[in-house]
Each structure stands twice: as structure tokens, then as C-alpha cells.
Amino acid sequence: MSDINSLFDLAIIGAGINGAGIARDAAGRGLSVAIVDSGDVGGATSSASTKLIHGGLRYLEYYAFGLVRKALAEREVLLDIAPHITWPQPFVLPHAPGMRPEWLLRLGTFLYDNLARRQVVPGSARIDLRSERAGRALASDYRSAMRYWDGWVDDARLVVDNLKDARERGALVLPRTPVARAARVGDVWELALADGRTLRARRLINAAGPWAEDVARRVMGLNDAPPLRLVQGSHIVTRRVHLGRDAFMLQQPDGRIIFIIPYERDYSLIGTTEGDVQRPEDATVSDAEVSYLLAAANRYLARPLTPDDVVHRFVGVRPLILETGKADKETTRDYRLVEHAGQDAMTVVGGKITTYRVLAEDVMARIAPRCKGWTGSAPLPGGAIERRRGEHGQAAFKRWLEDLQRREADYDPKLIKRLAMTIGAPTQTLLAGGLGRNLGGVFEAELDYFRREEWAVSSADVLWRRTKLGLHLDAAAQGEVARWFGEEPAAAAEIPAGHRFARPGIA
Numbered sequence: 001m002s003d004i005n006s007l008f009d010l011a012i013i014g015a016g017i018n019g020a021g022i023a024r025d026a027a028g029r030g031l032s033v034a035i036v037d038s039g040d041v042g043g044a045t046s047s048a049s050t051k052l053i054h055g056g057l058r059y060l061e062y063y064a065f066g067l068v069r070k071a072l073a074e075r076e077v078l079l080d081i082a083p084h085i086t087w088p089q090p091f092v093l094p095h096a097p098g099m100r101p102e103w104l105l106r107l108g109t110f111l112y113d114n115l116a117r118r119q120v121v122p123g124s125a126r127i128d129l130r131s132e133r134a135g136r137a138l139a140s141d142y143r144s145a146m147r148y149w150d151g152w153v154d155d156a157r158l159v160v161d162n163l164k165d166a167r168e169r170g171a172l173v174l175p176r177t178p179v180a181r182a183a184r185v186g187d188v189w190e191l192a193l194a195d196g197r198t199l200r201a202r203r204l205i206n207a208a209g210p211w212a213e214d215v216a217r218r219v220m221g222l223n224d225a226p227p228l229r230l231v232q233g234s235h236i237v238t239r240r241v242h243l244g245r246d247a248f249m250l251q252q253p254d255g256r257i258i259f260i261i262p263y264e265r266d267y268s269l270i271g272t273t274e275g276d277v278q279r280p281e282d283a284t285v286s287d288a289e290v291s292y293l294l295a296a297a298n299r300y301l302a303r304p305l306t307p308d309d310v311v312h313r314f315v316g317v318r319p320l321i322l323e324t325g326k327a328d329k330e331t332t333r334d335y336r337l338v339e340h341a342g343q344d345a346m347t348v349v350g351g352k353i354t355t356y357r358v359l360a361e362d363v364m365a366r367i368a369p370r371c372k373g374w375t376g377s378a379p380l381p382g383g384a385i386e387r388r389r390g391e392h393g394q395a396a397f398k399r400w401l402e403d404l405q406r407r408e409a410d411y412d413p414k415l416i417k418r419l420a421m422t423i424g425a426p427t428q429t430l431l432a433g434g435l436g437r438n439l440g441g442v443f444e445a446e447l448d449y450f451r452r453e454e455w456a457v458s459s460a461d462v463l464w465r466r467t468k469l470g471l472h473l474d475a476a477a478q479g480e481v482a483r484w485f486g487e488e489p490a491a492a493a494e495i496p497a498g499h500r501f502a503r504p505g506i507a
């Protein structure tokens with residue numbers, strides 16, 4: 001691995017999913033890479049998304065066929081290379097009187113099925129809600145629906161897994177290290193880090209997500225920065241509204257849609273709202289948004305939710321490409337790569353979790369055109385389990401997990417599953433070494449692993465990003481985790497847990 005005093009081929013500002021994906025791809029093509037983030041890896045937008053690997057059924061209404069096709073094709077790739085943190089996710093889209101007509105829903109889902117090749121993602125079908133389990137969660141006025149499929153991903157873990165692979169391939173990963181200024185000195189970019197160190201690289205990529213415009217202008221001093229439109233989106237986590245596998249896509253009278261998705265076994269994830277913000281730091285989950293989401297869900301649910309059912313909330317900020325005259329929901333979710341002329345620098349704007357890998361390939365096609373792409377068939381570290389010839393990652397993971405549960409019969413199979421669906425392949429080694437003390441639902445060996453291998457330094461890193469145990473552990477256990485990291489036990493309880501969006505480390 002190169003040390004901080006090396007002259008790197010590539011420096012990346014921002015270790016969200018886009019920066020992490022670029023770092024992995026570039027390191028695998030033999031470039032020396034350093035990636036820097038002001039906060040925890042994946043600590044901003046890339047841990048606050050709806051966590052869908054999706055083409056975006058609703059973007060068909062805006063004729064965004066190119067984006068939808070690209071994203072749909074990518075679903076299959078991500079399900080294959082990261083099978084431990086992804087799965088195909090069914091969605092029920094009820095037909096509601098006065099909303100989009102049933103023929104339009106059928107046409108949309110038909111197009112969605114056929115825009116890209118599918119291997120493990122099933123096709124859509126019309127369902128009768130009076131006889132389907134999903135129908136039991138909904139009020140009796142809803143009788144028919146379309147069931148279509150997308151993918152689910154643990155967004156924060158996807159970032160970590162990309163960075164682990166980048167590090168394995170020689171990249172230097174520096175979390176909690178804000179870049180205060182970047183200046184071009186001769187042919188080299190010099191990055192002044194807030195801790196006083198300097199990082200030098202031949203080329204610079206600004207992947208600062210919602211801060212990309214600000215970083216280009218203020219940190220890099222470039223005036224050709226693309227203008228961004230910042231749109232905040234809030235989610236709430238509630239008691240689980242429906243025991244089946246299905247998620248719901250629910251149309252609203254204002255033309256929006258909201259999702260209710262099974263979340264962390266015991267919960268439902270409901271989102272999102274959309275509203276412009278001036279600065280990312282201004283984004284907070286307001287009580288009005290919580291009320292909007294509850295009302296939107298209750299429009300359909302048989303057993304309405306109350307504010308008391310809300311156990312958690314979080315907000316993220318979409319960095320969208322500014323398209324004057326378009327409403328937020330019409331603004332493209334595609335990305336743009338902006339090359340700063342004559343500077344050996346690029347700013348990444350927009351994008352989705354779903355398209356991070358193709359975005360990274362596009363970046364590499366521009367900066368290292370002679371190297372071939374490789375990430376489409378190379379499993380991430382957690383998904384690097386033995387596969388039979390021609391076997392898809394999803395099938396291989398299922399087989400591997402069952403086998404592990406059989407071999408490690410001394411451990412509770414549910415615990416093995418939880419670990420496997422978090423860190424994936426390294427679970428085997430973790431179990432073999434023993435898990436140590438149980439701190440009330442989390443083991444010392446896990447915390448040690450997150451600290452040693454995954455850049456975790458605080459209880460918040462572990463409880464809300466490396467895992468979502470913050471939803472499951474009681475206050476005493478969260479206090480134990482805090483103590484393990486040398487924090488006051490109260491620290492775990494005080495975690496804002498995403499209520500406010502922030503870029504840690506930058507005033």
C-alpha cells in the first residue's frame with residue numbers, strides 16, 4: 001500500500017458510494033489511489049437512501065428509458081457480486097381509483113420487465129389482493145395490484161465493501177479527514193488535509209455528493225463547477241406493518257409515490273418526502289414530513305400507524321443535476337461527469353446507489369482508457385464465496401450460508417445469518433476465532449472486526465452504519481457498545497441517528 005507521502009495517480013474527495021466505487025475500480029486497474037472523507041465512510045447520502053437497486057418504475061413516466069435500462073441491467077450485476085447484502089425485492093403496486101389507470105400500471109411494469117435482461121429478478125404479474133397475503137395489510141377497498149420486482153441493498157455496507165476491496169488492492173483510505181483545500185502545483189494536485197498533512201496526486205476526483213459544487217468552488221477553486229439541486233428526502237422506521245416479503249409502492253393524490261419496505265426483520269421503512277434545501281446541513285426530518293409519510297401510508301393500510309409506531313427517522317440529500325424549470329420529481333437521477341478543462345480533475349454529479357459501478361467504469365474509461373473494466377464479474381469481499389460453474393451469486397450465497405450453519409452447529413443459526421448478511425464471507429473466520437463476550441446482542445469480536453477491518457471508531461459507526469443494531473439493542477447494550485469504544489455510555493443514547501444530515505468534521 002502507498003503511504004500518505006507517495007505521489008498518487010489518483011486522489012478522491014468523498015468516500016460515499018461513488019468515491020468508493022471509483023477507488024475500487026481504479027485500484028484494481030493498477031492505479032495508486034488515495035480516498036479521503038471528512039466523516040465516516042458512507043456516512044452521508046450513501047447511508048441514508050431508500051436502499052433500492054432499482055431502475056425506478058416511476059422514471060418511465062418521464063421517458064428516462066436510458067437511465068432505467070442502465071439501472072435495470074445493473075440490478076442483476078449487484079445481486080451477483082454482493083449477494084450477502086442484496087436480494088430481489090417484490091413490490092406490490094395497488095390499483096387505486098382516481099390514480100393512474102390499471103392499464104398504465106400494466107404497461108409500465110411490462111416495459112420494466114423487458115427493458116433489460118433478467119437472470120434472477122422475476123417478472124411482474126397482476127395479483128388479486130383479496131386472496132394474496134399482501135392484501136391483508138391493506139384496506140379492503142384495494143382489490144387488485146401489480147407485483148413487480150426490484151433489488152434491495154444495504155447501502156452503507158456496499159460502501160464499506162468497495163473500500164475494503166480498494167484497500168486490498170493497495171488504496172489508502174482516510175476517513176475523518178476533511179480536505180480543506182486542493183491546489184494544483186505544476187502538474188500535481190496538493191490536498192491540504194484539515195489535520196495538517198498534505199496528499200499529492202496527479203489527478204483529482206471530486207465525489208463529494210451534495211457538497212460537490214461547494215468542494216469544486218471553495219476547496220478546489222474552480223469556477224466551472226456544475227450547479228446542483230439539493231433535494232432532501234426523509235424516511236421513517238415503524239413497527240412492521242406486514243409480515244410477508246412484499247414491499248408496497250403507494251400512489252398518492254399529489255402524484256408522488258411512497259414505499260413501505262420490510263426492514264430489519266421487525267420493522268417497516270417508509271419514505272420518502274422531497275423538498276429543496278439550500279445547503280445539505282439544512283436538512284432535517286421535520287414533524288410535518290413524519291405526518292405526511294404516516295398519512296400517505298395510512299391511506300392504504302388496514303391497521304393505521306400512529307406517531308407512537310415511529311421508532312426512528314433519517315434524512316438524506318440528493319445531489320441532483322440542476323435542470324431549470326423542472327420539478328424535483330422530474331429532475332433526472334442520472335449522473336454527469338464534469339471534466340475541469342486542463343486541470344486533470346473531474347467532478348461527479350448526481351447518480352444513484354444502483355449505478356455507482358457503471359459510473360466508476362465511465363470515470364475509468366476517461367482516465368485510463370486502455371485498461372479493461374473488471375468490476376462487473378468480480379465479487380465484493382463479502383460476496384467472495386466459492387461458486388459452482390455458472391452459479392449466480394444469490395444461489396451460491398444461499399448454499400454457502402446453509403452449509404456454514406450446518407458446520408457451525410454450536411452457534412445459533414440466526415446469529416450466523418445475521419453475521420453473514422452483514423460481513424459475508426469473513427463470517428467463517430470470525431466464528432472460527434470465537435465471538436468473545438456478548439454485550440447484549442452484539443459480540444466483542446464483531447466490534448473488534450469493525451474497528452480493525454472497517455474503519456469504525458465509535459458506537460454510531462457500528463450501531464447505524466456497519467450494522468443497524470441501533471434498532472435492535474436496548475439502551476443498556478448500546479451503552480456497552482459505547483463503553484467498548486471508550487465513550488460515555490450516554491453517547492449511544494444521544495446519537496442523532498440521522499435526524500439531521502451533517503458532514504462530520506466540517507464546521
Ligand SMILES: Cc1cc2nc3c(=O)[nH]c(=O)nc-3n(C[C@H](O)[C@H](O)[C@H](O)COP(=O)(O)OP(=O)(O)OC[C@H]3O[C@@H](n4cnc5c(N)ncnc54)[C@H](O)[C@@H]3O)c2cc1C
Nearest residue numbers: 014016017018038045046050052179209233316352353354
Ligand atoms: C432520500 C434518498 C433516497 C435515495 N434512494 C435511493 C435508492 O433507493 N436507490 C438508489 O440507487 N439511489 C438512491 N438515492 C441516491 C443515492 O443515495 C445517492 O445518489 C448516492 O448515495 C450519492 O453518493 P455519493 O458518493 O455521490 O455522495 P455521499 O454518499 O454523500 O458521499 C459524499 C462524501 O463526500 C464527503 N465530503 C464532502 N466534502 C468533503 C471534504 N471537503 N473533504 C472530504 N470529504 C468530503 C462527505 O463526507 C460524504 O461522505 C437516494 C438518495 C436520497 C437522498
